[in-house]
Amino acid sequence: MARQSKAITKGFIISGLMNASVLIFSRLFSNDTIPEFDPIVMSNFGLLMILIWGLAYIAIAQNYEKVKWLVAVFAIEKLVYGCIWVNWILNNNVLDVYEKDVMAGVFYSIYGINDWVFFIFFILVFFRINKLKNNGLAR
Secondary structure, eight states: HHHHHHHHHHHHHHHHHHHHHHHHTTTTTOOOOOHHHSTTTTTTHHHHHHHHHHHHHTTTTTGGOOOOOHHHHHHHHHHHHHHHHHHHHHHSSSHHHHOOHHHHHHHHHHHHHHHHHHHHHHHHHHHHHHHHHHTTTTO
C-alpha cells in the first residue's frame, strides 16, 4: 500500500505541475491570445486561478488521505473545466487559435484532456480514501 500512496502523492504533484504549465502557455500571463478566445474562463485572472488550484493539489500531496472531501472538490473542479473545454471545442475552431499563436493553440487543444484525466484521478483517489476509511486502514 505504501507504493500506491507514493504513486498517488506523485499524481497530485503532477496535476499541480500541469496546472502550473499555464505559466508557460500564457508566457507568464503576457499571451493575449488565450484570453481572446475565451475571455471569461481563460482571462488572465482565470489563468491565475488555474495556477492557484495547482498549488492546492501540490499542498495536499503528502496528506491527501486526511482531506477526502477536498479531493472530491478537486474532482468537481476538474469536471467543470473538462465540460467547459468540451463546450469550447464544440463551438470554436482550434485552428483559428493556432493561426494567431501556436502556444495558445496547443493550450486549447490539450487543457481539457488534462482536466478529464485528473478528474478521473481525483475521483478514484476519493473512492480509495473512502474504502480505506471504511475498512479502518486510513491514517
